[in-house]
Amino acid sequence: METVFELKNVYKTYNNEGKEFTALKDVSLDVNEGEIFGIIGMSGAGKSTLVRTLNRLEDVSSGQVLFYGKDLAELRPRELRNVRHEISMIFQGFNLLMQRTVIENVEQPLRIAGVPRKARREKAREMLRIVGLEEKEKVYPARLSGGQRQRVAIARALASDPKVLLCDEATSALDPKITGEILDLLSKINRERKLTIVIITHEMAVVEKICDRVAIIDEGELAEIGEVKEVFRNPRSSAAKKLVFPSNPFDPTGEDGKLIRIVFDGTKASEPFIANLVEKTGLKVNILSANTRSVGGIGYGQMVLELPEDTEKQKIITAFFEESGLSVAEVENTAVSAASEVDKHE
Amino acid sequence: MSDYIIKTIQSGVLETLQMTFWAALFSYLIGLPLGVLLYATSKGRLLQNRPVNAIVGIAVNLMRSLPFLILLVLLIPFTRFVTGSSIGTKASIVPLTVGAIPIVARMVESSLLEVQPGIIEAATSMGASPLHILVHFILPEATPSLLQGAAINVATVLGYSAMAGVIGGGGLGAIALQYGYYRYQKDVLWTTVTLLVVMVMLIQESGNLLAKKNRKT
Ligand SMILES: Nc1ncnc2c1ncn2[C@@H]1O[C@H](COP(=O)(O)OP(=O)(O)OP(=O)(O)O)[C@@H](O)[C@H]1O
Ligand SMILES: [Mg+2]
Numbered sequence: 001m002e003t004v005f006e007l008k009n010v011y012k013t014y015n016n017e018g019k020e021f022t023a024l025k026d027v028s029l030d031v032n033e034g035e036i037f038g039i040i041g042m043s044g045a046g047k048s049t050l051v052r053t054l055n056r057l058e059d060v061s062s063g064q065v066l067f068y069g070k071d072l073a074e075l076r077p078r079e080l081r082n083v084r085h086e087i088s089m090i091f092q093g094f095n096l097l098m099q100r101t102v103i104e105n106v107e108q109p110l111r112i113a114g115v116p117r118k119a120r121r122e123k124a125r126e127m128l129r130i131v132g133l134e135e136k137e138k139v140y141p142a143r144l145s146g147g148q149r150q151r152v153a154i155a156r157a158l159a160s161d162p163k164v165l166l167c168d169e170a171t172s173a174l175d176p177k178i179t180g181e182i183l184d185l186l187s188k189i190n191r192e193r194k195l196t197i198v199i200i201t202h203e204m205a206v207v208e209k210i211c212d213r214v215a216i217i218d219e220g221e222l223a224e225i226g227e228v229k230e231v232f233r234n235p236r237s238s239a240a241k242k243l244v245f246p247s248n249p250f251d252p253t254g255e256d257g258k259l260i261r262i263v264f265d266g267t268k269a270s271e272p273f274i275a276n277l278v279e280k281t282g283l284k285v286n287i288l289s290a291n292t293r294s295v296g297g298i299g300y301g302q303m304v305l306e307l308p309e310d311t312e313k314q315k316i317i318t319a320f321f322e323e324s325g326l327s328v329a330e331v332e333n334t335a336v337s338a339a340s341e342v343d344k345h346e
Numbered sequence: 347m348s349d350y351i352i353k354t355i356q357s358g359v360l361e362t363l364q365m366t367f368w369a370a371l372f373s374y375l376i377g378l379p380l381g382v383l384l385y386a387t388s389k390g391r392l393l394q395n396r397p398v399n400a401i402v403g404i405a406v407n408l409m410r411s412l413p414f415l416i417l418l419v420l421l422i423p424f425t426r427f428v429t430g431s432s433i434g435t436k437a438s439i440v441p442l443t444v445g446a447i448p449i450v451a452r453m454v455e456s457s458l459l460e461v462q463p464g465i466i467e468a469a470t471s472m473g474a475s476p477l478h479i480l481v482h483f484i485l486p487e488a489t490p491s492l493l494q495g496a497a498i499n500v501a502t503v504l505g506y507s508a509m510a511g512v513i514g515g516g517g518l519g520a521i522a523l524q525y526g527y528y529r530y531q532k533d534v535l536w537t538t539v540t541l542l543v544v545m546v547m548l549i550q551e552s553g554n555l556l557a558k559k560n561r562k563t
Contacts, residue, residue: 055471077475084473095468098563099486109472111482140562160472 002068004164004196005031005054010063012049012220023049025220026063031164036190036197038211038228040204040243046220047200051166054198055087056080068163085113088157092169094149096141102152103128103137109160127155131185147178154185164196165189171206183210204243208232216240232302233263233327245289245304245331253286253306258314259331262321263302264292273324281320283313304331347533354521355534359541361435362517365507366549369442370500377447380406381454382480392466392476402451410448414506417445418513433514442510446503453499457491458484490561497553501546508542518542 012024023046031037041047052058053065056072065072067083075083088109096105106124115123128134131151141149150170157165167186171179187210190197199211207214207228215225218239224231235244245261278284285305292301307314321328380402386392387399412420418441425440426432461484469483485492508519518538526535 057467057471081473081475084471087471089468089471091464091468093462093464095462095464097465097483097487099489099560108469108474108482112469112472112474112478142563166471 002033003030003066004033004068005029005198006064006066006069007053008064008066010050010053010065011061012046012053012058013061022061023220024053024060027217027220027222028063029215029222029225031196031198032213033163033196034190034194035212036187036199036210038207038214039198039200039217040202040207040214041217041223041239042242043202045217047202047217048168049220050217051089051168051198051200054164054166055084055089057089085109085160086163087166088160088162088164089166089168090150090153090157090170092172094141094146094153094173096149096152096156098141100140101137102133102139102141102144105141105152106156106159108156113160123159124155127159128152130158130189131155145178146174147181150174150182151185154182154189158189158193158195162195164198167197167199169200169202172201172203179206180209186210216243234329244302258307258309259288259304260307260318260321261302261304261329261331262326263329264326271324273321273326276324277317277320281316283308283317285317347537351525351531351534355518355537355541358516358518358521358538359545362504362507362519362542362545365435365438365442365510365515365517366500366504368439369446369507370496370503372439372443373446373450373499373503374496376443377450378454380447380451382458384451384455385458386476386480392479406448406451409444410452414441414445414509415512417441418510422513435516438507438510438515438517442503442506445506446499449502450495450499453495454492457488457495460491461487490557493553493557493560497550497557500553501549504542504546504549 007027007029010024010027011022013020013022015021027050039047039050049058053060053072054067056065056075060073067087070083072080072083097108100108103121103124106127107120110120110123125134125137128137131154133148133151133155136144136148136152141152144152153170154165165186170186171182174182183206186197186199189195190210199206201207211228213226214228214231216223216231216237216239218237223237223239224235231240232244235241274285274287285307288304288306290301290303292303307317318328384399384402384406387395387402389396389399409417421441421444422432424444425437428440429437431437465483465487466479469479474483507515507517508522511517511519511521511523514520518541522535522538522542525531526538
């Protein structure tokens with residue numbers, strides 16, 4: 001598998017009127033060809049800064065960003081512009097030309113690349129078909145909904161046949177239903193056109209839905225990186241835990257009650273396992289939080305449970321869940337309260 | 347009013363329109379590029395260039411801070427050099443143009459500044475050159491605002507053209523001054539003033555209409 005982007009010890013320091021602020025600290029990561037790579041973090045973590053280094057909208061202060069092995073910092077203006085034809089980007093605010101029709105918007109990258117008028121139009125029509133907006137080609141963006149505008153932006157981004165699509169909070173301005181539709185469209189494009197996609201988001205649900213791998217950025221640092229499933233099942237860094245843990249868990253009843261988190265990823269969700277637990281073992285647990293959803297009839301999600309204080313009983317319960325094929329992870333009492341505190345502050 | 351005066355007013359209207367038209371045209375020919383230059387060379391913009399921005403900025407501000415009447419007088423030798431005469435309709439076009447250039451430049455600059463930074467960012471990410479961004483992204487997006495500004499500018503030039511009458515320019519301003527002020531013919535004064543006001547309003551309104559028709563948001 002080829003590496004599309006390779007970041008090596010990237011630092012980014014902003015300098016505003018003598019005030020220095022380091023938005024990225026020693027970030028190293030790879031983005032592989034054909035994957036959907038998520039970058040998640042809290043507001044101000046440095047996600048936008050990071051993605052903007054990928055097409056050199058932002059220069060790095062030190063370190064390297066390689067695109068198919070080429071150091072972006074070494075490119076001359078013209079070379080950089082050519083590379084940018086291969087790296088498309090979509091934005092939270094869509095950034096369409098409001099004084100131009102939908103099709104004229106989609107034609108923009110082709111016009112930049114010097115494609116003749118007729119070929120431009122044809123290609124733009126094809127792109128509009130992909131995003132399901134062929135009927136809107138003569139319409140001005142002001143008359144489109146947010147979801148439709150983002151579709152136009154996606155069509156525009158695809159028009160230059162890029163190798164990568166960068167999405168900076170592309171769904172943050174949209175409601176959950178439309179977000180779902182846009183994400184479906186992106187993953188369809190990823191599959192059918194073998195397009196590598198980098199998605200920036202602050203919503204775990206977005207990562208969960210379509211990303212293959214995820215990087216968690218915390219205060220400018222790479223806190224964790226890995227397969228989405230793995231990070232969900234077993235978040236190691238505190239930043240990851242904060243993101244993965246459901247918001248606002250109930251406070252545990254006792255100080256030393258043991259907390260566990262069970263994750264079900266589609267395998268066992270149809271079973272009423274809490275009821276089964278009570279029935280089989282006669283032991284009860286306290287559900288502190290549950291975050292579950294059904295995707296195509298299969299349940300995904302996790303629960304944080306408080307176990308009885310008796311260690312023997314704890315063992316029995318843990319064993320029960322493990323035998324049921326669920327992944328069980330111990331949760332530090334503090335981790336949960338830390339997570340809930342963060343939520344309260346926001 | 348005598349037939350003679352009515353004829354004079356008629357040709358006055360024509361002269362005013364001529365002066366306004368040519369001065370507005372010439373001031374845009376020079377002011378538009380200057381405005382674009384002011385915009386593009388300012389800090390953090392496409393062609394950021396401090397010396398150029400400072401020089402153009404100072405020149406524009408200097409020109410703009412001169413009262414138009416003073417400018418008229420100061421420009422007499424220059425006008426004579428360009429048109430061969432310092433009085434008449436043709437001669438008035440020179441100071442009108444010079445007076446309007448800085449206003450046009452600043453107006454254009456502020457129209458361009460209204461364009462969403464996101465548009466420029468999107469264009470940059472597509473690999474567009476600064477010139478391409480200017481021509482194919484910023485100018486089209488700014489067009490409705492530019493038209494709105496043009497309406498104001500043309501109306502201003504028309505107003506100034508009346509002042510040019512003071513130093514021997516033609517047009518309605520000169521008539522108002524001659525008959526209305528020196529000879530104290532009230533009816534002529536009011537007729538010319540009304541005509542001027544109506545013309546300004548027509549220009550302003552048609553400019554607004556044009557801008558509105560062009561605005562797709
Ligand atoms: N041009 C700039 N000058 C100075 N500081 C900046 C600049 N751009 C961003 N920053 C700072 O860098 C940090 C990271 O910003 P960034 O936009 O990358 O965050 P983010 O993770 O995308 O946040 P959000 O989710 O709110 O979009 C922030 O603290 C921000 O204030
Ligand atoms: Mg951001």
